[in-house]
Amino acid sequence: MVNNSSTIRVLRARDQRTPDWLRSLCVYRPSATYRSSELTTLALAVAHREDDVRTVRCLIVGPSDTPYEFGFFEFKAKFGDAYPVQPPSVRCLTTNGGRCRFNPNIYATGKVCLSILGTWRGEEGEQWSTAQGIESVLISIQSLMSSNPYENEPGFEHIKVTAKEAEAYAQKVGTHSFTCTHAQIAICDPLFGLSMESQETTSSLGEGTERDGFYDADYLLQVRHETLRITVLQRLETLLEIADDDHITTAADLSTPPADYDDDGVKEYDPSADGYTESDPDALFHPFADLYKRRFLWYYDAYLKSIDDASAKIKDGTAFVGTPFEYGTNDMRGKFAYASLKTRFLRVYEALEAEKDSWATEGKAAFIKEHGTAMNLNHQFDSLRNHYSRSNGPSVELSLVDGNPFVWTLTFFGPSETDLYGATINVRLHFPFKFPDQQPRVTVLTPLFHHRISSTTKALCYFPTKLFSVQNHIESIMAAIVEENPSYDPRALVNPAASVLRWGDEAGKKLYRRKLRRSVQDAMENCDEF
Template identity: 45%
Template sequence: MSDQAILRITREIKQIQQGTDLSLAVACQESDIRNVKALIVGPPESPYEFGFFEFSIKFPKDYPASPPNVKATTTNGGRCRFNPNIYAGGKVCLSILGTWRGESGEQWSSAQGLESILISIQSLMSANPYENEPGFENAKSSADKKYMAQYVAKIRHETLRVAVIQPLEESLGIQSDGTVLPPTGEYGSDEDEDSEPLFGDDKVPFEPFNDLRKRRFLWYYESYMQAIDAAEPNVQPKQAFERMPFEGGGNSMDGHFDYPELKRRMIFIKETIANETKNWAIEGLAAKEQEAGIAVNLQRQHEQIVEDLKHKKNFTVDLVIVDGNPFVWELTYFGRPMTHLDGGIFKIRIALSPRFPDEQPRVFVETPLFHHRVSKDGVLCYFPQRSDEMKYHVEAIVEALEEESPPYDPRTTVNPEATKLFWGSPEDKKKYNRALRRSVERSTEEAFA
């Protein structure tokens, strides 16, 4: 592969990584830039909503003269066809990839790139994926309409089971019998000091999206549970999936509905992530005792942030390290005057991993707050400008709380009830503001109780 092609691939990867599209993520190993992993988060208001769909992408030596080879890997081991154009075997049928006949002008050109490919795949994940099947424009009978509804129903179920639950269970070590494998990490493991490290290209598979899935799961947990509650009454327990006319020959989505089981597994995943987060603090103390570089680094970052807050005379934020553990921070936010949070006092816990920044902080608003960016369990959805320095995380936490006129984006809202009111009618918005003010008033009462 030419140096020019390598530079272009590198640039395209960085553009997505540094972009603002919350639905796309890409990663590769420096030693093998031609092989890229990509993640597409299923679009809101579709049966793919907030599913984690992974793809492997291999660039040819003559790129961009020829398109890359793209293969879907979220297929339940080759047994689940998620779309008329995304096969169980991983084939992605798109004219720009040369895997499907298209109209003139729809074929690959060197002006296209990695992002345009991912956006094209994402466009297949529509509210009615049945329409991607050739000949759909002639599907007008009542039987066809029945198939459309049945197809949406089973995709919604399998999105939760295969594209959310399964990869999270795998990354968390959750076994089929309900047990959880003990964590393996640089700190807090049961390994001998002389044992070999648990990482390296020849030891651990390249799984760059594990942390992203966990954080997003905490954000979207309530949406997942609402989807289960809405769909469960419409099917019978163990009801078999309806096979579509275009499915067959090992290229289908077969199975049955079992929403009670999905709900049970969702709840257990949430509990396991909570335990993993608690374990970070234990690992963190071990790292501090060993005077590990990450512990020293986080301690220094905390001191610099505190000094900067004093220098700027920022009286809305107080930041302390809890019990001398540099992996557990407590941020007290004092509501800024002339805002809806004016007068409020909110305790916010920042849990940090000994593998920061590869694993990002998990932030919990411990003082109850009715806010579209705060889940009912207190999980805060926020976006730092840079993920590798804690000062950007602290700034983004405050910005997320104070933002009063954000654009509507379902991917950034983690409290469905608050979201519905915030972007509803003028009367709904008044209800939202009243609920927010009540939580602000209660926060003050609790602080001085």
């Protein structure tokens, strides 16, 4: 596997080893001891090497309901001596080796055009100020990843189209998965954002009408395809050392030169850009590797749904359409290849399952040798089993699979007066050898129609607050499953079929509860030994 031994320090305001200038940009999470700081509410994360606190690696998970949905976009922020008077320099590392421009404001070179970074013109009040920090920068970049990134391009609202293009566009928008509500139309749809009179005038235009281009519908589909291919698949295949032997989904020919560097541009997985050689132990610095793997299992159903929705409308082999703002090699080129993407997603999923099984094997051997992690997990198991056996709260049972402290089974019962009443819920926790630096993978063995449980991987989406505490994991797991009135959380849309009902209208919510109760009944009737 890829070497990921680089030390990452928690970015905490109270860390006395952290320089004053860095404390101002850190996100403080007092309960976290994980070695990277996750701004989980915003689907952001930051980390740095122990020997270089001025260079911060940043992760943005693509927002839901956008073509960037649940993609993994890495950035590198450098904080100079003039910080916080001057902003950090920020570069995108997710560029397919300098060959993919993911946004009008995010170049293939890695350059990020943003007014607060001083790399893009802005109105008064939009420039950098000392009150801002890494969080505000990442939120600003995340805002570029909108439902229609094409609108980031200046002059977007003045695009004119022919009647033929308008008809083709309407058909395409009506079928692809990124649709807009009526309230959003004026913002993200240049055609329907016009008045009715203007629409009629536009529709009557002749085919020879001069225009800047009308490419946003194509662009959305292309961004989604490359988000799946580059930010998710390529990244996981690299971490798991899976070769894409057929190269069917290569967006650009491997001989295509990358975009020219500008300033201190860097490219994805290019250790020389960071001043390292291939033999350097920090050459491959992947601070978010474990996070990627767990999120992949969360969002697997959403990824496949995107592929199924698009592949029904777009023929594999269809070439990407260029846009007016792309030039030279600063573009997104390639062809749609959804069949291959689906095969590769399955291959990554199988590799992650195999990795999880290897933890059990390695863990059992470590327990026999009385390794520290094994003994710690075994001690926590004994303590928690005694705690829950004496507790007056809900009945909770814990057991080890084959006496292995790295594989736990959690069993609890659905509370009365809830849709889960009567259910015996079994949950499996696989702990990695590097716990708590790496987190457990949690799957729900009881088949439930639940918005927090992936229908394919059975991975549970939950958010512990004390990553080192198994008890906190257990209580967070139970809370995520039994909570009756959860708040909407775009990070937790792991089961598309259940989520669209759970967060839909009243009829949808009633149908969701009915399906959940039915799954509970089916589980009771087909109770298996887990």
